[in-house]
Amino acid sequence: MKIVKVEIFPLLIPYKSNFSIARGKVGGGDMKRTVMMVKLTDEDGFVGWGEGSPSYLWSSETIETVIATLENYFIPSIIDADIYDIDEFHSRMEKAIGPAFSTSHPIAKCALDTAIHDLKAHRLGVNISEMWGLCRNKEVTLSWTVSADNLQQAKLIVEEGLSQGYQNFNVKLGADPILDVQLCHYIKKMVPNGFLWGDANGGYTFNEATKYISSLEDAGLDLLEQPFSSNDWSNWKRFKNFASIPIAVDEAIVSPKDLMEWIKQDLITAFTTKVTRNGGLYPSFQCAIIAQQANLLILSSGLTETGLGLATNLHLACAFGIDLPCAWNGPQFLGDDILTKPLNIEAGRIQLPSGPGIGVEVDEEKVRFLSRDFWDNGR
Numbered sequence: 001m002k003i004v005k006v007e008i009f010p011l012l013i014p015y016k017s018n019f020s021i022a023r024g025k026v027g028g029g030d031m032k033r034t035v036m037m038v039k040l041t042d043e044d045g046f047v048g049w050g051e052g053s054p055s056y057l058w059s060s061e062t063i064e065t066v067i068a069t070l071e072n073y074f075i076p077s078i079i080d081a082d083i084y085d086i087d088e089f090h091s092r093m094e095k096a097i098g099p100a101f102s103t104s105h106p107i108a109k110c111a112l113d114t115a116i117h118d119l120k121a122h123r124l125g126v127n128i129s130e131m132w133g134l135c136r137n138k139e140v141t142l143s144w145t146v147s148a149d150n151l152q153q154a155k156l157i158v159e160e161g162l163s164q165g166y167q168n169f170n171v172k173l174g175a176d177p178i179l180d181v182q183l184c185h186y187i188k189k190m191v192p193n194g195f196l197w198g199d200a201n202g203g204y205t206f207n208e209a210t211k212y213i214s215s216l217e218d219a220g221l222d223l224l225e226q227p228f229s230s231n232d233w234s235n236w237k238r239f240k241n242f243a244s245i246p247i248a249v250d251e252a253i254v255s256p257k258d259l260m261e262w263i264k265q266d267l268i269t270a271f272t273t274k275v276t277r278n279g280g281l282y283p284s285f286q287c288a289i290i291a292q293q294a295n296l297l298i299l300s301s302g303l304t305e306t307g308l309g310l311a312t313n314l315h316l317a318c319a320f321g322i323d324l325p326c327a328w329n330g331p332q333f334l335g336d337d338i339l340t341k342p343l344n345i346e347a348g349r350i351q352l353p354s355g356p357g358i359g360v361e362v363d364e365e366k367v368r369f370l371s372r373d374f375w376d377n378g379r
């Protein structure tokens with residue numbers, strides 16, 4: 001069964017509030033979330049939807065590179081591909097553009113990969129978890145993101161999360177280590193039993209990380225993610241001896257081979273799955289198996305996805321029974337969505353949707369409307 005049509009829909013979604021990481025502001029005010037939606041259609045008219053939404057301060061892909069990569073390289077490579085052969089589908093994309101240091105253009109690949117999973121599962125009349133034959137959980141606990149320039153801001157953000165029933169928090173660190181310690185201390189004081197996950201997004205120097213890690217641990221930090229830039233291997237290795245809490249990797253792992261190398265080099269104790277970063281569900285599934293077999297602590301984070309990406313993340317996390325709170329903050333930050341019926345989040349918990357494919361219905365009319373606006377007015 002062949003793919004006969006591929007449509008792309010770049011669009012912009014407003015943020016509800018400001019969002020910053022160590023590299024700077026990624027959303028809020030005039031900055032809109034850049035989203036890429038993809039629709040695949042097969043010979044019989046079955047369709048699949050996928051999302052691969054870049055964030056240009058988080059990684060090197062932008063909405064402009066995703067559009068050009070899809071239109072000029074990946075889409076021509078996967079037209080006529082067999083929807084039942086996802087391995088071959090990825091091989092075609094790998095051949096279309098050579099690798100970077102690791103797999104190239106993973107976010108553009110993710111849009112197509114998740115769409116073919118949705119399409120294949122729809123054809124089979126099952127959801128993705130059923131297609132895999134792996135579903136250890138049916139529900140996931142979510143973590144509320146604290147992205148604050150000062151303690152006063154953090155208090156308002158934490159209060160908002162608590163008012164919505166969230167008991168677990170992930171905090172953006174890496175810009176100011178003294179403030180980071182204060183933020184951790186405050187959040188842990190507010191939720192002593194909550195899981196506190198700090199993400200430095202590569203913002204620390206080795207001296208900062210070694211100087212402040214015990215203060216961060218004393219303040220209640222339960223896990224530190226991506227303290228250093230992705231290619232700072234010697235520092236990752238040395239730092240393990242200074243930390244008592246798990247050290248997780250996010251940005252650095254693009255392919256399953258990357259993860260194997262990091263495990264062989266003994267650089268990490270935890271692994272953050274992220275469907276978008278890994279080029280979609282097929283490579284992410286392989287990474288999750290590797291991480292589990294290596295006895296790494298496994299977490300899951302997102303890249304501020306719409307409801308479609310959120311549901312996609314749910315399938316991976318539920319398949320592998322990830323029970324630490326997941327950092328999927330689309331519902332927290334995005335001021336709009338593209339589903340006909342949004343996923344229901346109650347007291348910081350979200351259920352795996354049971355419908356076919358990814359399990360949610362995309363509001364195609366709305367996607368087309370928003371995308372027309374993108375093409376007419378640009379970013």
Ligand SMILES: [Mg+2]
Nearest residue numbers: 199225250301
């Ligand atoms: Mg991260």
